[in-house]
Amino acid sequence: MKKRIGVLLSGRGSNFEALAESVAAGRIPNAEIAVVISNREGAPGIQRAESRGIRTSVIPSKGLEREVYDRQVAAVLDEHQVDLICLAGYMRLLSPFFVAQFPNRILNIHPSLLPSFPGLESQRQALEYGVKFAGCTVHFVDENLDAGPIILQATVPVLDEDTEATLSGKILKEEHRIYSQAVKIVLEGKYKIEGRRVLSAA
Ligand code: GAR
DSSP states (O other): OOEEEEEEESSOOHHHHHHHHHHHHTSSTTEEEEEEEESSTTOHHHHHHHHTTOOEEEOOOTTOOHHHHHHHHHHHHHHTTOSEEEESSOOSOOOHHHHHHSTTOEEEEESSOTTSSOSSOHHHHHHHHTOSEEEEEEEEOOSSTTOSOEEEEEEEEOOTTOOHHHHHHHHHHHHHHHHHHHHHHHHTTOEEEETTEEEEOO
16 A cells, blocks of 8 residues: 655645656655645745645634644545645744644755744754755654754755855755655655654664
8 A cells, every 4th residue: 555645835835846756756665645735825846746636725824722723734634645744935833733643744845954043034044054965854753843852954054155045946855855755765664763863674
C-alpha cells in the first residue's frame, strides 16, 4: 500500500510542488499526496494541487479558536487516511490536540538553521544578524513554534551582495531538495529518535 501524505499550506506552495515532483519521479517511492489543505482561500498552492489532479480542501481559519479549527483539519486528514502530514508554508501554530493526534507524523520545513531565527521573515533576520551561513531545516513538529527534533538541515553561504530576495531564493532551492529527502527517510522508517536527536537507522 502506498503511504499517504497530507500537505498543509497557506500560500505559494513551491514546497508542495517539490514534494509532488519527487513523488511523481519516484524520489519519494511508494507514496502519494492524498490531500492538500489550506487555511487561506485563494492560496496559489491550492491551484497548483488542483492542476496536478490532487484533492484539495480549503478550511478558512478566520475567527475560529485554534483547537476548534484544528479538529476540522484533523477530520479531513483522517478522512483521507494520511500516514504523514507535511507542513509546507503553513503559517499557523498547531494546537496540542492536533500534535497529540499525529505523534511524530508531522513534518515542517523552515527557512533557517534552527534554532536560529524561528518565526517570520527568517531570511531577513539572518541577513540582518550578519550570519555567514544561512539555510533551512526539516523537523518533526511539536506544539512549540519551529521546534521539534531536526531531521535534516542544509546550509547556503551568505555573500556580501545577497539581498533578502537572493538569499531566500538560494535557501528555497535547498528546501525543495531536503524536504523530499526527509519525507523519504521518515516514510521508510529509517530513523530513530533519541531525545532531540534524529539518528539514522537501517
Ligand atoms: C518556505 O520558505 C517555508 O520554509 C516557509 O514558508 C515558505 C513557503 O513557501 N515556512 C515557514 O516560514 C514556517 N515557519 P512555499 O509556499 O513556496 O512552499
